[in-house]
Amino acid sequence: MNALLQQLQNRQLIWQASQTEAPYEHCQSTGFSALDKLLGGGWPQHNVIELQSHGACAELQLIQKALAGSGSELLQIWINPPANLCAEYLLQQKRPLHQVLQLNAPRSADALWAAELCLKSGSCMDVLLWQNNLNLTQLKRLQLAAAQGQSQLYFFRPAIAEQQLLPWALSLQLTPATTGLQIRILKRKGGWQQQEVLLPWAELYPHFIKPELGQERYSRPPLSRVS
Amino acid sequence: MSAQMEFWLYLYFPQLQLDKLVVLHSNSSTTTASSDKDKSHHLDLTAPLAIVGADHQLLQLNSAARQAGLALGMGLASAASLCHQLQLVPHNVGQEQQQLQQLAQLLYQYCGDIALQANSGLVLKLSPMLALYGGAMQFWQQIQQVLQQAGYQYHFATAQQPLVARLLAQQHWDQFLLQSDKIQQQLKALPLQHAQLPNKLQEQLQRLGLAQLGDVLKIPQAELVRRFGVEMLQYLQQLTGTKPALLQFIQPAEHFEQQLELLYEMERSDQLLGPLQHLFGLLQLYLQQRDQLAYQLELCLLQRQEQQQQLQLHSAQGEYQSKDWLKISELQLERLKLKKPVIQLKLILRRAGPRYAQYKTLFAGHLGAGKAQLYSALQLLSLLQARLGKDQVTSPCLHNDLLPEQASRYAAALEPQAAIAGTLVAVRPAFLVDPPLALDTEQQHQLQLHYGPERLSSGWWLQQSQHRDYYVGQNAQGQWLWLFRDLQQPEQLYLQGYFS
Secondary structure (H helix, E strand, O other): OOOHHHHHHHHHOOOOHOOOOOOOOOEOOOOOOOHHHHHOOOOOOEOOOOOOOOOOHHHHHHHHHHHHHOOOOEEEEEEOOOEEOOOHHHOOOOHHHHEEEEEEEOOHHHHHHHHHHHHHHHOOEEEEEOOOOOOOOHHHHHHHHHHHOOEEEEEOOOOOOOOOOOOOEEEEEEOOOOOOOEEEEEEEOOHHHHHHHEEEEHHOOOOOOOOOHHHHHOOOOHHHHOO | OOOOOOEEEEEEOOOOHHHHHHHHHHHHHHHHOOOHHHHOOOOOOOOOEEEEEOEEEEEOOOOHHHOOOOOOOOOOHHHHHOOOOOOEEEHHHHHHHHHHHHHHHHHHHOOOOOOEEOEEEEEEEOOHHHHHOOOOOHHHHHHHHHHHHHHOOOEEEEEEOOOHHHHHHHOOOEOOOOOHHHHHHHHHOHHHHHHOOOOOHHHHHOOOOOHHHHHHHOOHHHHHHHHOOHHHHHHHHHOOOOOOOOOEOOOOOOOEEEEEEEEEOOHHHHHHHHHHHHHHHHHHHHHHOOOEEEEEEEEEEEEEOOEEEEEEEEEEEEEEOHHHHHHHHHHHHHHHOOOOOOOEEEEEEEEEEEOOHHHHOOOOOEEEEEEEOOOOOOHHHHHHHHOOHHHHHEEEEEEEOOOOOHEEEEOOOOOOOOOOOOOOOOOOOOOOEEEEEEEOOOHHHHHHHEEEEEEEEOOOOOOOOOEEEEEEEEEOOEEEEEEEOOOOOOOEEEEEEEOO
């Protein structure tokens, strides 16, 4: 190694591919083997995860196993969800209703404040936040709060054309396709980005799509079933 | 000193109102650095300042005023001619009485029998306490510590009779002694004009050539009573303690209600935190003495032109520490718009309960292990409610109804709900649209249905029967929807929820 390289190395300006460590310290399996493989184990723990989509395309289904794994002693917080929560759905997920809090915060500053407080309180496990914009400082604060309180923030955001460069631990873009959900990694700590996987709908919604029947049901016109 | 002897301690506070000003001023100058503009409203406590009674006499003076040559009892006219820049504050009897009451509550922690006396005095019954403290000096040190923290000037004396202790304390004797001979000696040397005899009696005695109380006591009692009547008898009985004194001992207050006059008008809500801290400190003391937690407080902000704004402060878990209440009130004050500058604060305790030990799991489950709690769930709830508003924080709840929009409702946050019997149906979306949204024909044609129908028939036992067929479908954007068709109008599809 020549002197210049040595000098640069001493000043820690050189990054070597051999130094890459495992991207996340703790992972929680997503319950979908294809997605686990894509993410290198599963959801990173005690961090902030961004899920970009235009809604209603199985984004909660993806994190459902992680939420169920959090146990029911600690609170689950939903901040500004896009519509009313369905109590029966939550009970299906084995979640006691009095351990769920829904917060409505019309001002985005309030919503972020509440998310940060819940994350660092230590009495919540998962915080689900619907919000449009976030800047670097706000993200850093949320990440620190999540690490401090050992909790997890799922950040739901509408898909946007212009990509900001934010240091997410993990950022996914979810696009519905005809056969399944297209999942693209926008940003992943310590990993390659721009990888994709397609999860079939039958795997995401097993309780109402039977794989073998799936094909014929697609062809049926909507009004033909009722006479 | 024999164990059977009664001893009394009299505490005399000569300048309660003035001292209160000093205490408040030092508090506010440390917490909020006020700008120069604000200072023009302030009283300058280093310059001559006097508290003036209703009859235009000077009642309390600070040291600067004393240096200017003023003396207590001086009229306003002569005071003004001696010192023209003298600042005057009207005497507030009600406020002094409240302060005295506060002091008594403070001392109640250390002494069981305390009575309020006219003219800014407290009388404490020592004798039962001495056994508890294992000596007079230990007890006295404890009391001194409390008084020092309160920051008021005081004079004191001890005696076997409350009246004697009072006479000596008001003469600034300032001796904590339990030797009755020394006390009697001091009493005998007391000039008659300070003996607090009824005016007429005092005049008569002085005309007889008696100058000190000791001269009166030398004369046999029967002779004195025969000559001066019943008034003299009562006085002598109190002085010698032959008849027990009539005293009403204080009871710990049953309600917490404290007022605080602000030193100057406050226009910003963040300025209020300094004075609020003082009030919460009093609350903490109140709650600690009773081993209670406060759940709900009411804070009145009295404003100029007799307006007032009220704040309700809640804590779901119950708090007693002033710092926790300060945090909750800070969040609420941030949201508050003051209509007028605030001149007075009033804090009322609305709901309190006994304090229980708060159990925490030592070895929590798999995930909670080693998780340090900054706030408990209920503390978190109180903070969220304080900033977002009480109705913005809710928990979902399930009602016993078939129609989805009736079944899923919201209830008060974190309250356990009664379980509803019955099995859960398989297909339910995460989000519900309430009320259901009618889809137009174009949207209906773009739909793809995947699952259904699931029929819900409800309300037929009432007049409003509903028969619906539910489907799961996907729209043109690929979103998963929960749709239903009302059997009374089968062409129309409604959007009931989103799968997510």
